[in-house]
Amino acid sequence: MEEVKLIQIKENILSDNDQAAGQLREKLRAEKTFVINLMASPGAGKTSLLLQTIRRLKDELRIGVIEADIDSVVDAEKIRNSGVAAVQLRTGGFCHLDAAMVQAGLEGIGSKDFDLIFIENVGNLVCPAEFDTGAIKNAMILSVPEGDDKPLKYPLMFTVSDILLVNKTDMIHMTDFDMAVLRKHVLGLHPDMEILEVSAKTGDNIDLWADWVRRAVKNFS
Ligand SMILES: Nc1nc2c(ncn2[C@@H]2O[C@H](COP(=O)(O)OP(=O)(O)O)[C@@H](O)[C@H]2O)c(=O)[nH]1
């Protein structure tokens, strides 16, 4: 009997996606729209960080946010209440965004009218790392309660991100999280990773992150 044919769908989808992501990045460069893809686990503090960031930058940059969730519009509503434009992508079961989904979001929000667009990717440390969204930079959050061993378990996310925000540092004394151990694991995977220790609750070091974003947008335009 003939063997069952095995079709490697994932590989094809990924290579198609890489091409679409490359084209999208070219378009964003031509438009001068800086896009940051923010990735993290559910509850790590993505929406909280965005709200703090918007507060610091909305008077100097035209900011938009593309929210992605399997369901619900709660995050887009929170962002809109902070005074900037937001659209919500419902991924309907997908655990990540790909370049085509991001393109739909960028068209929905009218990307050329913005200097800076954040994508809040689906909460997950695995699949979002595998799909290039076409964004100009990737940022990730790891929150203290998740533990300092996560780079060992989810290395790809720490490899594809340009900057790591270690969030919820206000809680560090309640945990056994060891910042030196985390830094060692991260730098082992990605020696020039930028690492900022922040709290989206207290606002601690969020100014450093806002400076990083401001500089990146300025160098881009
Ligand atoms: N203690 C503490 N709580 C935080 C911090 N950032 C976010 N949170 C809380 O963590 C929960 C999830 O935050 P959210 O921003 O919705 O996370 P998201 O799912 O990644 O968007 C909320 O209850 C936030 O108030 C922080 O820096 N410190």
Ligand SMILES: [Mg+2]
């Ligand atoms: Mg959120």
